[in-house]
Amino acid sequence: MNLTTDQNERPLVDVRHLKQYFNINVGALRTKPLKAVDDISFSIRRGETLGLVGESGCGKTTAGRSILHLYQPTAGEVEFDGKLIRTKDDIRELRKKATMVFQDPYSSLNPRMTVSDIIGEPLDIHRMYSNKKERMDRILELMDRVGLNSEHASRYAHEFSGGQRQRIGIARALALRPEFIVCDEPVSALDVSIQAQVINMFVELQEQMGLTYLFIAHDILVVRHISDRIAVMYLGKMVELADSGVIYDQPLHPYTKSLMSSVPQPDPKVARANKRIVLSGDIPSPLNAPSGCPFRTRCQYATEACAESMPEFREVEPGHFVACHRVNEL
Amino acid sequence: MNKKFTMHVDVDAFLPATDEEKEYMVQMRPSSTFFKDGIKRLLKNKVATVSLIVIIVITLSSLIIPIFWPYSYDEMLGVKPGKRVDASYNNLAPFEYGKTELKRIEAGEKIFPHVFGTDSSGRDYFIRVVYGTRISLAVGFFASIIVLIIGMTVGSVAGYFGGWVDIIIMRIVDMIYSLPDMLMVILLASVLKVTLGKAIEGTSLVKIGTNIISLFIVFALLYWVSMSRLIRGQILSLREQEYVLASQAAGAKGGWVIRKHLLPNCISVVIISTALQIPNAIFTESFLSFLGLGVNAPMPSLGSLASDALNGLSSYPHRLVIPAIVISLIVLSLNLFGDGLRDAFDPKLRS
Numbered sequence: 276m277n278l279t280t281d282q283n284e285r286p287l288v289d290v291r292h293l294k295q296y297f298n299i300n301v302g303a304l305r306t307k308p309l310k311a312v313d314d315i316s317f318s319i320r321r322g323e324t325l326g327l328v329g330e331s332g333c334g335k336t337t338a339g340r341s342i343l344h345l346y347q348p349t350a351g352e353v354e355f356d357g358k359l360i361r362t363k364d365d366i367r368e369l370r371k372k373a374t375m376v377f378q379d380p381y382s383s384l385n386p387r388m389t390v391s392d393i394i395g396e397p398l399d400i401h402r403m404y405s406n407k408k409e410r411m412d413r414i415l416e417l418m419d420r421v422g423l424n425s426e427h428a429s430r431y432a433h434e435f436s437g438g439q440r441q442r443i444g445i446a447r448a449l450a451l452r453p454e455f456i457v458c459d460e461p462v463s464a465l466d467v468s469i470q471a472q473v474i475n476m477f478v479e480l481q482e483q484m485g486l487t488y489l490f491i492a493h494d495i496l497v498v499r500h501i502s503d504r505i506a507v508m509y510l511g512k513m514v515e516l517a518d519s520g521v522i523y524d525q526p527l528h529p530y531t532k533s534l535m536s537s538v539p540q541p542d543p544k545v546a547r548a549n550k551r552i553v554l555s556g557d558i559p560s561p562l563n564a565p566s567g568c569p570f571r572t573r574c575q576y577a578t579e580a581c582a583e584s585m586p587e588f589r590e591v592e593p594g595h596f597v598a599c600h601r602v603n604e605l
Numbered sequence: 606m607n608k609k610f611t612m613h614v615d616v617d618a619f620l621p622a623t624d625e626e627k628e629y630m631v632q633m634r635p636s637s638t639f640f641k642d643g644i645k646r647l648l649k650n651k652v653a654t655v656s657l658i659v660i661i662v663i664t665l666s667s668l669i670i671p672i673f674w675p676y677s678y679d680e681m682l683g684v685k686p687g688k689r690v691d692a693s694y695n696n697l698a699p700f701e702y703g704k705t706e707l708k709r710i711e712a713g714e715k716i717f718p719h720v721f722g723t724d725s726s727g728r729d730y731f732i733r734v735v736y737g738t739r740i741s742l743a744v745g746f747f748a749s750i751i752v753l754i755i756g757m758t759v760g761s762v763a764g765y766f767g768g769w770v771d772i773i774i775m776r777i778v779d780m781i782y783s784l785p786d787m788l789m790v791i792l793l794a795s796v797l798k799v800t801l802g803k804a805i806e807g808t809s810l811v812k813i814g815t816n817i818i819s820l821f822i823v824f825a826l827l828y829w830v831s832m833s834r835l836i837r838g839q840i841l842s843l844r845e846q847e848y849v850l851a852s853q854a855a856g857a858k859g860g861w862v863i864r865k866h867l868l869p870n871c872i873s874v875v876i877i878s879t880a881l882q883i884p885n886a887i888f889t890e891s892f893l894s895f896l897g898l899g900v901n902a903p904m905p906s907l908g909s910l911a912s913d914a915l916n917g918l919s920s921y922p923h924r925l926v927i928p929a930i931v932i933s934l935i936v937l938s939l940n941l942f943g944d945g946l947r948d949a950f951d952p953k954l955r956s
Contacts, residue, residue: 345854370856383847387639387869396865397855431638447851 285357286318287455287487288342288373293351295334295341299562309562311337313511314351316588317596319455324481324488326502326519328495328534330558334511335491336378339457342489343373356454371401374448378460380440384432390443391428394418397450417446421476438469445476455487462497474501495538499523504594507531510569511561513588517595527597530554530570568600576601643873646949653945656938663935667739675717676729678736679903683727694727696921703727721927725917728903730924737905738931744817744906745887745939748824752886753879755825756832761863763833764840775837778830786827790889793823794898816900820890828882835878839871873950880943884936891932907932 293315296308312334319325329335341348344366353360360369374397377383384393391414397403404410415425421442432440441461448456458477462470478501480486492498498505499519506516507530515528526532533552540546554573559565568586571577580600588598622630647653676682682703683694694703699722706716721730763774797819805815843849844867852862868875893899894908902909907928914924 340850343854345850367856370854375851375854377847377851379847383851385846385848385866385870387872388865396852396857400852400856400861444851447855451855 285321286354287321287323287356288319288489289354290318290342291316291352291354293338293341293353294349295337295346296349301562307562310511310564311561312341313564315508315511315513316351317506317513317516319487319489321454321487322481322485323504324490324502326498326505327489327491327508328493328498328505329508330493332558332561333508334561335493335508336459338508339375339459339489339491343375343457344369345375371451372453373455373457374451374453375457375459376441376444376448376461379464380437380444381464383444384440386431386433389429389431390418390423390435393432393443394446394450397447401451403451413450417449420449420480421446436469437465438473441465441469441473442476445473445480449480449484452484453486455489457489457491459491460493461490463492463494470497477501495523495534507534510558510564512569512585512598513596514570514599515595515597516588517592521595527591527595527602528570528599529574529576568598576604639873643950647945650945650948653942653949656942656945659934659938660942663738663931663938664742667735667742670735671732671739674729674732674735676719676732678728678733678905680729681727682723682729691727694723696725696917697723697727698921699923721923722921724913724924730927733905733910734907734927734931737907737910737928738935740817740900740904740906741887741890741908741932741935744820744890745883745935748821748828748886748890749879749882751821751825752828752832752882753875755829757836757868757875759829760833760836761840761867764837765844765859765863765867767841771837774833778834781827781830784827787892789827790823790893791896791898793826794819794893797822798898816893816898820893820899824886824889828886832878832882835874836871839874840867843867843870876950877943877947880946881940884939884943887932887939888936 293312294310295312296310298306299309301307315338317325327335327338337346340346342353344353344360355369355373358365358368360366388396391411394417395410395414398410398413404413411428414428418425418428423439423442423446427435427439432443435443441464445461461477462473465473474497477488477490481488488501490498490501502519504517505519505522507514507522507528509530515522515526515531517527522531523535526535529552533554536549536552540549556573559569559572565572565582567583568574568577568581571581574581578601584600586598586600588596590596591602671677681694683691685691691704697703697719699720700718701722702710702716702719710716719729719731721734724730724733759774759778763771794816798815801815801819805818840863844862846866849862849866852866857865890899890906891908891911894906895912897909897912899908900906910928911925911932914921914928918925
């Protein structure tokens with residue numbers, strides 16, 4: 276193995292056994308840990324898009340924020356570009372290289388700030404310019420990059436539509452020339468027609484700037500379109516991770532199977548032939564997660580073994596990770 | 606009857622628009638900011654506008670009139686160096702003159718009238734009321750600024766950092782809140798009067814007087830609590846907004862987030878409660894002066910003027926009525942203006 280492939284092989288982001296618990300008050304003076312993210316491990320290669328799917332409340336967003344250390348992780352480690360994130364200085368450096376695009380384009384922009392101030396804020400925080408002109412030039416360049424008119428620079432966020440607002444949010448994320456962006460459901464608040472525009476912009480920006488994405492969404496079609504690999508989360512745990520084509524065509528975990536069967540098919544013949552796997556019951560509360568495999572309460576294949584121990588997240592085929600005791604039998 | 610169905614289409618109406626026509630349709634308006642909107646709404650409110658005018662007139666006249674008024678607030682007109690005290694200047698009714706002044710008028714001189722008469726020491730009452738207004742307004746204004754600064758700092762720190770910081774600060778606030786404030790004001794004012802007197806000896810602060818300084822300290826110590834509670838509440842809800850998280854994701858620290866994101870978004874509440882704090886402070890000042898804990902003699906304040914007037918209430922009722930009216934006017938118009946501000950700047954409270 277020569278050096279160049281080694282460089283390519285080394286992941287940009289390596290997450291190992293990440294846990295994020297929140298203490299929730301239950302009754303007076305008693306707290307209970309809410310396991311929002313419970314022991315997940317994965318890595319993202321440079322220039323890749325990793326899709327992260329799961330139903331609401333499964334810890335997708337928390338996982339994204341913990342990786343960026345917006346919450347202090349309860350346990351586990353995150354390695355960014357070969358460097359372990361530990362101290363405050365590490366986090367400061369991480370802030371310049373890794374950033375985030377938010378779900379809600381309405382609450383993620385300060386209503387009291389002009390567009391140029393919003394986009395320029397990361398530059399202001401890190402003092403990335405020597406004079407005002409340099410700052411303004413950089414802001415206009417960013418606005419041009421995301422398809423905003425330079426006349427809009429002095430306007431306020433409430434004067435824009437949802438799609439335009441999301442573009443402002445993306446321009447802000449690009450301000451520090453990051454390598455890695457966590458996209459937290461960036462299109463789910465937008466109209467379908469606008470979704471396509473914004474997603475295509477993400478793809479273009481990735482090609483132009485060599486960006487790496489962690490793309491969080493609950494819309495499997497969107498994730499499949501943009502992602503190289505897809506990870507599926509359920510109740511704070513990662514249940515399956517594989518190339519997006521593989522996970523779409525040959526899902527192994529029962530939860531992923533049911534998820535994929537719910538995707539609408541454009542061809543009525545195929546749609547009729549597909550049998551939908553409908554899950555019974557609701558997702559359990561992460562405060563009272565079931566013992567063993569988190570999915571066993573809704574899994575039709577669950578056995579007693581599933582209640583006893585959490586299945587290991589292991590590689591069953593090259594590049595295909597699954598956490599299920601019965602994966603070989605099914 | 607066979608009517609032919611025809612349809613006439615005006616071809617001209619379907620021509621593509623020329624560049625000029627397109628230009629005509631595009632309207633770029635200057636964007637309206639939060640403040641422009643608020644001020645527009647404020648000026649539509651007649652009561653608030655009138656109150657604002659009253660406040661401006663009173664403030665300006667309290668600043669300008671002393672410049673050209675021929676009498677000063679501490680000049681006893683009957684007392685001339687080397688001469689006997691001329692008692693005819695004491696307790697003049699409005700527009701009356703003292704003996705020597707009457708002589709000079711007979712001699713053809715023009716003498717500036719004592720519009721509100723004089724007080725029991727022969728001092729021109731009008732200028733004393735003007736000075737009293739000045740003191741009251743100054744106390745109200747600066748006390749509110751002190752309250753604003755302390756309340757804003759403490760409230761935003763408690764709200765943003767939360768946890769133990771919040772718990773400790775808020776328990777202190779509760780403690781101060783539960784004290785009977787008038788009792789505390791009176792106790793503090795009388796204690797500070799003694800201790801401050803020594804501390805400021807020889808400095809320029811002596812002129813202002815220990816009482817006014819202790820008044821400010823009392824305000825600083827006691828009245829910031831409601832302001833800080835208010836701001837803490839605002840910040841608690843604002844810090845959950847995603848733009849705060851976005852700022853943190855870009856590497857911002859606590860101070861930056863508070864200054865750039867949180868305080869600008871609760872500025873309306875801050876303005877409103879400061880505006881409503883001013884009349885409160887003026888009222889407290891007048892109240893303390895009335896009890897003899899306010900400004901040092903001969904410096905007048907509206908409260909001490911009213912208090913002095915009590916002695917000759919049956920003979921000279923106007924001396925109580927005038928400062929009372931001025932206090933009421935100031936407090937009422939500031940309150941009405943504050944209400945107007947709230948209506949204009951706090952969209953949540955508007956129905």
